[in-house]
Amino acid sequence: MILTLHPFKGFLIVWLLLSLPFSSVSAAVTRHPYTHKNPFVQSADYEALVSARADKFRTIPAGYSKPVHAAGSSSADSVYTPVMNTQTANPRPHSFIGETELKTAKKRVANETWAKNYLKRLESESNSFLKLNQTIPKKAAGYASWYVCKDGTPLEYKNGRHYCPSDKQMYEGEKIEAGWLAYEHNERVRQIRILATAYSLNGNETYAEAAQNLLLQYADMYKDFPKQDKGGKWYYQSLDEAVSAVDLASGYDLLYSSPSFTEAEKKKIENDLFLPIAETLKQNPYSKSNWQAWHNAAIGMIGAATDRPELLKEAIYGKRGFYYLMDEAVLEDGFWWEGSMAYHTYALAPLSILAQTASHWGYDLYNDDKFKKMFDIPLLYSYPNFVQPANNDGGKYGSTITNYTSSRGYNDYELAYSKYKDSGYAWFLHTKYKNLSRTGDFALFFGSDSIEAAAEVPTKSLQLTSIGQAILRHPDSRERQSFVLMDYGEHGGSHGHYDKLNLDLYGAGTLLAPDFGTPGYTHPLYRGWYKQTISHNTVTVDGRSQSEAKGDMPIFSSEPNFKYMYGTANSAYSGVTYERSLWMEDEFILDWFLVSDESKSHQYDLALHGLGTYQTNVPLQPLDRPMGKGGGYDYFKNQKGAGGIESGWSSRWDQNGKGLRTYSIPFQPASVFSADGPGPSSSPNELTPVMIQRVNGHSAQFVTILQPYSNENAPAATGKRVGNHGVRADSSGGSYHFYQNYQQTEAGKLTAAKAHSKLGLDFNFDENTGTSLSAAGELKVILKNAEMLEKTTLVFNKGSIKSVSVNGKKWRTATSGGYIMAFQK
Structure with a gap:
């Protein structure tokens, strides 16, 4: 297609895709502090801002010094005073x-x-x-x-x-x-x-x-x-x-x-x-906005093109310039603050354009550590096939960083590789050029003469703490990798969706249950469906969407035998405990979602939007009345359901012989529904199947085995409840034992666990685990019948714990939030 092969013919399409969703930026707009006579005479309050921010910068870029102000001065030119490398006109x-x-x-x-x-x-x-x-x-x-x-x-x-x-x-x-x-x-x-x-x-x-x-x-x-x-x-x-x-x-x-x-x-x-x-x-002027990044690029480019270096300097050092955005809009892990890869990429493009323009005038903006991280993030964040997750106002669904070349450098690593010589960028470019010819402005003008041969850089599990998203991957090589993302962080301003603890799943070489992204902002489904909670793979309470919420992730582990994350979003619904845990194993992911409210009874709906043809072993019948009204429910078609489901049941989304199997382990009677709703935002008027589990009451626990498959004849994983807080999952690799009880808040008490055994063995952690905590901080654990287990990990409320011994043997530990994990040797 033209977009793939021709950067200029693709330009109009790319520009529209990435610039449509920008009409509702919520940043406060203030008058620009510069005067017309001298663009570097700034308001007195900016001097205070400069002084306060000077020590916050991570590193001082090469070629720059700390601010130097004349005695008694009430204004400052910039956060950093540039030391020009070249003073002559270029x-x-x-x-x-x-x-x-x-x-x-x-x-x-x-x-x-x-x-x-x-x-x-x-x-x-x-x-x-x-x-x-x-x-x-x-x-x-x-x-x-x-x-x-x-x-x-x-x-x-x-x-x-x-x-x-x-x-x-x-x-x-x-x-x-x-x-x-x-x-x-x-x-x-x-x-x-x-x-x-x-x-x-x-x-x-x-x-x-x-x-x-x-x-x-x-x-x-x-x-x-x-x-x-x-x-x-x-x-x-x-x-x-x-x-x-x-x-x-x-x-x-x-x-x-x-x-x-x-x-x-x-x-x-x-x-x-x-x-x-x-x-x-x-x-x-805008605050920490992608608009301001483009404003800066344009002002700086105009300054360079018209030989007015004061405009270029303003774009770099001004109150809303490059370094302001590095400090305020780019988070510590390198992610753009609005929380979607579309906006990250859209902001990185003008920042790169400005950096490249500035390089011809003696400035080195590439030396900023956060700027380098901005190039790293798309590679670390992408699905194994290099498609970008489309969470929040995530732009075009299904966008990949390998199949097109952009005249503006969106996801083009030619410039980044030439500047940083990062072997990960080299490997990515070689991967990209397996399917594309080298082409485009960025390759022609800025690319290196040769791209070094590079081995694949392992893409590992990752927690992006400042943006509030976490990814589990297994194995580290992309070729056979499963991927699950949980979004728990900031809402994302006007571009956020009401989707805390949303699950985004990839496996068997394809998207399985992804975030569907965002259509154009004027599309009627944009607010009516795509921003609503029910359009995401998370829990909707009482048929209404979440409040704007920021969650937390008390535990994230990428240990080889304990790939696990535990997220909470207790402000999503007033008074409702709202938490989700995900364990990643060789063959499946165990998803455990708990919602509860001691004071009120609620309707809890867990949705899973899969891709492919849907089927289930639950005998569903057409509904006499719709599942709900408002909050996105009105868009469901072909609604079916069944009530009173108390035993384990399975479902499947098939994509021509590969896809996603699920096995649900009820902790209480549930209703099960299927329907068709708007699917990927690239085709918003086309319907895709959704499965909804519903529980009415004060609390609900939804435990689901998510099993990607590339061979439809491969054995399906199943499971069962064990005791009040445990489940067992069975697959061809044996039996896996999981435990969760975060309502247990006493120091030294077991809150989560995982172990492996031969197929078919039961293990009840409540019945087999005893603990005692000494005044010196040693937690002694008696784990009965431990000989039947291997690869065991135990998680406790940390309190004053300094060490953990199990059956007399000290186990290696690691802390996360207010918890301590103990790993069997």
Whole structure:
């Protein structure tokens, strides 16, 4: 498909996918502190901010010093004072692409087949542009998400009219026209970018003149565009204006030395287009927002392209500049604060563009440790097949970092590898290029001459504590890896979903029960379904969605024989204890969800949205009345159910011979439902099967074996309840014994456990475990019948415990939160 093979033809699609969900940023907007006369004279309150923040920075980047303020000064230029490595003016180009990189690209075009082919594609597109009407639209752009049918289906432009393929109607109106103009202006920007890039490589003045003509038209018109509600003039959103300005400024820099470009024309473009755009963006500052990352990139690029280094410095060191975002918007583990990989990637792109532009002016932004981590995170976070989880407002469902090349560098590790020489990046690029030819701006201009051969870097279980998400993986190699993610952290601002303790599952080489992502923000299902709790693999209480909540993960273990996580989100529903545990074994994952409220009885619904054809051994019948109303329940179709289920039961989602089996172990009578609901957000109007377990009462425990399978004839795992707090799971690998009782709060008491035995043996931890805690902090454990167990792990409330001995032998321990884990040798 074009998106896979051609970065520029894919540009419009990629840009729309990643820029649609930005109309509801909740960051407070304040006036920019800079004055017009001196952009580095700042308000007095910023001096206090600078002083308070100076010591918070993790490292001082190479080439920078700590802030130095004149005696008695009440203002500061920046958090760091730059020590410029080069003071002389750089030869052009010197914005996004530098002189040295352009020379390198020309050599590659002359000597390397892939580079020659890339230039041929640029030339082919440029030649096509020359045949088109070169007049830009006279009106400003609206918001691309307005260009949709009533049901959210994208409109189609046919013979000057706007056609809806779902209802077969023609649409009209000012808002529809404005939405279409966003596409029109995006296309003109794309043309300028491609024409300028092709010209820089082959010197064809016809390309340069065509691009200059488009720039001059924009310079003529920009002053007449009115200010719009979301801060832009040329576009409805200042975000979209910044994104397009980045490409215009880079293109202008590549065209600057063209003999056909007069000084008067350059002056007009700079004074009537670029500087006014920079001012528009400066008048609309955002806090720790992806919008601000793009604003900074555009302001910095304009500064570099127009030889106004003060604008570049402002983009780096200003109150909302690069280092502010590194400090406030990038969390300690390197994840962008909004909590989805789509936003992480979307913010990383302008940060990279600014860093690369700044490198041509003597600044090294790559030296920031958090910035490096931002490149690491997508590789550490992705499913084993490199598709990115789509949690929260996660952008396009099913997006992978291996199957396309972006002109803006989304998920493109060519630049990152050339800067950091990370062997993990090298291995990823080799993996990517098994299926794709090397191509694109980032490879051509910034890529290394050669990519070192590198072995696969093991991708291990990971807890991202600052964003509040955790991933268990087994084994460490991606080829046969199972993956489960739990989201327990911050809500995510306006882009968060009501989905605490959501489970996201991959196995058998495919997505099994993933987060379905987010459609366009104007799609009616966006708020009605995709943000609601019931659309996620978690528990809905009383048929209504969670409150905005931040949970916790008291225990995370990636021990070889104890891959386990225990998450809580007790603020999701007032008065409700809300906790989930996941154990990962060779053949399955055990999922244990507990919800309880001592004061009230509730309806507890645990949903599991799987992919594939669904079947169950529960005799379900069509319902006389729907499962619920509101909160997303209205979107369910083909509802079936059965009540009073007290024994273990199984279900299965099949995807052509592989898929997901489940086995549910009731702790109380339950109702079981199946229905069809909206599925992956890439096709929001298509239905997929969901299974719901329902318990009414003060409390409920849902215990489910989740078993990925790649062979439908492989033995199915089953299980049974053992005592009040235990279960046994049986598979071809033997019997596994699990225990959970976090309501036990006394120090030294058993709260969780796991062990393995021969197939078919029962083990009751309550009956076989005794403990005594000495004043010196030694926990002595008597574990009866321990000889039948192996690979045992015991978890206790830590209290004052310093060591643990089991049946007279000291066990290795590790602490997590308020708990201590003891591991059998």
